[in-house]
Amino acid sequence: MALDLESGVPLWRRGRGLRPCALLAGSVVALRISRSPTLVVVVFDAATGEDRWTSEPVDLPPWARCALDDTRDFSVRTETDEDIVVIHWVARSWYVGGAAPSPQALKESRREAHGTLRVDPAGPPVEILPEVEAPPEPADAGAPPLVPPSAPSSQAAADVLDQSRVGDVRVELALRSDSGAIVLRAMNPRTGTLNWEVELDDATTRRAPRLPP
Structure with missing residues (x-):
């Protein structure tokens, strides 16, 4: 979804399963992520949201567990170099059994794969x-997946999942307790007044991922 930051009016929406990676040269470069598991690069016109082009699927190992947000099993990092977008992905697997594993079972369950995609938004x-x-293995590799912490500000409302400063406004990702809807809203950081609010999803059963800084 693309929004007008001043009014909150949606400019365009795309389907589910898309992870925005970069805004470059008037194009939005995103990954369409599925459990197949495959990655598909999709490039949109930043102004209209219209498709510019879609790549062939990039196959990942069959054990990879792709996700829209970074997890201990799958993560994505993006870099831009002039007019090129470089996308790095890492997939890892861990022992998930209930009983304490033997050293051999633990070794066999630990797998890792990584790759890099070079994308020219022009085509x-x-x-x-x-x-x-x-990249180095996370320091908490043996620990269960972490639940993203809530917004760091002590002034954040109880329903705020995360927040980030964008220009002169504070953008909050919030969960409505009455309906379970995920909303995005812009607040005046000086007065605490609401500028606008947009519903992103009408119901959710999982905690939303953190906003990127």
Whole structure:
């Protein structure tokens, strides 16, 4: 979804399963993520939301568990280099059994794969770059997945899941307790007054991911 920051009016919407990665040269570069598991690069016109082009699927290992937000199982990092977008992905698997595993079972359950995609927003194809050294394993690799913490500000309302400063407004991601709807709203950080609010999803059963800084 693209919004007018001043009014909150939606400019355009796209379907589910999309993870925005970069805004470059008038284009939005996103990943369509599925449980197949595959990654598909989708490029939209930033002004209208119209499709510019879609890549062929990039296959990941069959054990990979892709997600729209970063988890201990799957994460995405994006870089821009002039007119090029570089997308790095990492997939990991862990032992998930109930009983304490043997060293051999623990070793066999730990898997890792990573890759890099080079995207020119002007047009396909997506270039799959040669593999380089994998990023370091998280320090909490043996711990269960973390639940994203709530917004750091002590002044955040009880329903705020996360917040971020964008220009002169504070943008909040919130969960309505009465309906379970996920909403995005803009607040005046000086007065605490509401500028606008837009409903993103009418119901949810899971905690929303953190907003990027």
